[in-house]
Amino acid sequence: MTLDQNYFDAVYTESADPFRLGDNWYEDRKYALTVAALPRARYRRALEPGCSIGILTEKLAARCDALVSTDIVASALASAQARVDSAQVRFVEWSLTQSWDAVAEGGTFDLIVLSEVGYYLDGNDLRAALDSAIAHLEPGGTLLAVHWRHPVADYPQSGDQVHGIIAAADGLVRMGGYVDEDVILEVFAASTDRPDSVARIEGLV
Numbered sequence: 001m002t003l004d005q006n007y008f009d010a011v012y013t014e015s016a017d018p019f020r021l022g023d024n025w026y027e028d029r030k031y032a033l034t035v036a037a038l039p040r041a042r043y044r045r046a047l048e049p050g051c052s053i054g055i056l057t058e059k060l061a062a063r064c065d066a067l068v069s070t071d072i073v074a075s076a077l078a079s080a081q082a083r084v085d086s087a088q089v090r091f092v093e094w095s096l097t098q099s100w101d102a103v104a105e106g107g108t109f110d111l112i113v114l115s116e117v118g119y120y121l122d123g124n125d126l127r128a129a130l131d132s133a134i135a136h137l138e139p140g141g142t143l144l145a146v147h148w149r150h151p152v153a154d155y156p157q158s159g160d161q162v163h164g165i166i167a168a169a170d171g172l173v174r175m176g177g178y179v180d181e182d183v184i185l186e187v188f189a190a191s192t193d194r195p196d197s198v199a200r201i202e203g204l205v
């Protein structure tokens with residue numbers, strides 16, 4: 001069963017940064033891998049569901065003209081907003097399981113980042129969220145997913161299961177990725193054909 005807002009409200013009652021996103025090299029390195037893996041130098045409009053206290057938000061904002069960052073915990077969003085005080089970032093209290101109208105506002109995204117959020121959804125909810133993500137990604141747009149691989153008892157899915165569901169989704173082509181014992185990071189393009197690589201786009205091949 002998908003973990004709900006009550007679960008995460010309780011988690012953030014224990015600590016303002018319950019996932020220790022701001023104080024360790026593991027996360028610093030993973031965020032560096034995440035932004036380095038983005039195939040485009042700049043994005044027009046990105047969506048970041050589950051932004052927590054906004055550490056990755058700050059790094060994505062540097063690469064995006066506009067960014068919509070969401071969480072289901074109001075206190076986490078407030079922390080993110082205090083960290084990233086920028087007119088280009090819109091913070092919305094929104095869950096991946098809700099209607100996408102509230103975040104898309106009739107438009108599309110050229111980047112969606114699922115960083116450490118997919119495993120809170122059960123398989124059915126994740127597949128439905130992915131269908132919506134693909135419907136709101138412009139052709140050729142990037143979907144980047146990055147997840148912890150070690151088992152966590154409370155979570156309905158493992159990181160590897162999340163990436164298995166994404167890999168099976170129609171409308172995405174895998175562009176590349178990174179995996180080690182701790183983390184799996186994969187980059188997909190919204191396409192049916194394989195899009196040009198970064199080197200091809202840059203005229204190096």
Ligand SMILES: C[S@@+](CC[C@H](N)C(=O)[O-])C[C@H]1O[C@@H](n2cnc3c(N)ncnc32)[C@H](O)[C@@H]1O
Pocket residue numbers: 003008019021049050051052053055056070071072073076094095096097115116117120121
């Ligand atoms: C481990 S933190 C990840 C933060 C950030 N994405 C990163 O990688 O640093 C997960 C966040 O996802 C939020 N979350 C949980 N379920 C969610 C859902 N269904 N939709 C949006 N956010 C969710 C939690 O409240 C929490 O702040």
